[in-house]
Amino acid sequence: MARSSQPSRGATIVDVAARAGVSSMTVSRVINGRTGVSAQTRMAVEEAISDLAYTPNYAARSLVTSKELRIGIVYSNASAAFMSEFLTGVFEEASARGVRLTLLKGEGGHPPTTAALEEMAASGVSGVLLAPPLGEAPEVLRVFRAARCIQAAVGAYIAADTICVRIDDRTAAYQMTRRLLDLGHRRLxxxxxxxxxxxxxxxMAGFYAAIRETGNVDVQVAQGDFTYMSGLAAAEQLLSASHRPTAIFASNDDMAAAVVSVAHRRHLDVPGELTVAGFDDTTAAITLWPPLTTVRQPVRALAAEALGLLLAEIAMQGGKSRVPRERILEFTLVERQSTAPACSSPS
Incomplete structure (x- = not known):
């Protein structure tokens, strides 16, 4: 198992819950002094808070006493598994901080209409949190900038006036590709x-960086769009080649799951005849056979961190902001049963 070396970050409620071995809702109850928590559990949570130096955003929470703090969540991600993790992280952090959420969804994988975005901006939200890919959607960013609405985005790269929280995608893809090459695969x-x-x-850049280091690798690339359906089409293209790959690395778990499905339909053994790797480590990675080797990006923690930074920025309005404009969290390579050494005589 490989781990990236990323800068440290402030602890979130998700971290506290993991350390104490309880749910984030239980941590929320302890923080807010609510009943229904045993003395032993309360002590475990308090110890975890102390160990991790977790500090709820009381500055942002104080705004609630005079004016209800509302945050807009804007999303249009095609992966239901990714969005489940994202929204869970947002809901848990918002619950702990006493924040009300307003959700706006785009249809068919597209951003919400300009009219819907403008209506949210004018509704009195104190800030907006954007799920990928909307953190890089020009029309979305333009509306909220024009409304002077503070923005945070998950999975996005540096954009003016936007807090971005992500992992190092290039290094993660490089390490996964390196792992496939180390298994002896030369047709990727x-x-x-x-x-x-x-x-x-x-x-893609991380993938090719590992390829360039190795040399004598046959590479075949297919275009997807992070959806399962696009993964089916891409897998058919790759597996129909006269010299099909012995390993396929898909840019997310939904597309990797589609590759496994196509392989089964073609009576190819995974991983005996075809190694498959994904990216994200959502529920899609473990609800099929064999479960996927994948890059784990901590989607819940990314969402919680972005919301926390957004609230900190809101609390500092009127003063000079010290909130980081970019936060990079750690990723992990998770090896499961979908990868194996290259077959000595692939078809």
């Missing part, structure tokens, strides 16, 4: 993600 397939997202380009 790669499925790209949404071409409008910087994260997709960064993952």
């Amino acid at each position: 397939g790669f499925i790209l993600g949404n071409p409008d997202q910087t994260a997709s380009a960064e993952r």
Whole structure:
């Protein structure tokens, strides 16, 4: 198992819950002095808070006493598994901080309409949190900038006036590709993600960085857009080649799951005849057979961290902001049963 070396970050309620071995809702109850928590559990949570130096954003919470603090959540992600993790992280952190959320969803994987965005901006929200890919959607950013609404985005790269929280996609993809090469694979397939997202380009760059180090590698690339359906089409393209790949690395778990499905339909053994790797470590990675080797990006923690930084920025309005404009969290390579050494005589 490999781990990135990323800068440290402030603890979130998700971290406290993990340390204490309880749910984030239980941590919220302790923080807010609510009943229904045993003395032993309360002590474990308080010790975890102390160990991690976790500090609820009381500055932001104080705003609630005079004016209800509302945060807009804008999303249009095609992956239900990713969004489940994202929204769980947001809800848990918001609950602990006493923040009300207003959700706005785009349809068909597209951003919400300009009218809907403008209506949210004018509704009195104190800030907005953008799920990928909307943190890099020009029309979304333009509306909220024009309204002088503070923004934070998950999975986005540096954008003016926006707090960005992400992992190092390039290094993560490099390490996964390096792992496939170390297993002896020299015919690699790669499925790209949404071409409008910087994260997709960064993952492709990491993939090719590992390839260039090795040499004598047959590379086949197919375009996807992070959806399961695009993964099916990409897998059909790659596995129909006369010299098909012995390993396919997909830019997210949904597309990797689609590769496994196509392989099964073609009576290819995974991983005996085809190694498959994904990215994200959502529920999609463990609800199929074999479960996926993948890059784990901490989606819940990313969402919680972004919300925390957004609230800190809101609390500092009128003063000079010291909130970081970019926060990079750690990723992990998770090895499961979908990868194996290259077959000595692939078809």
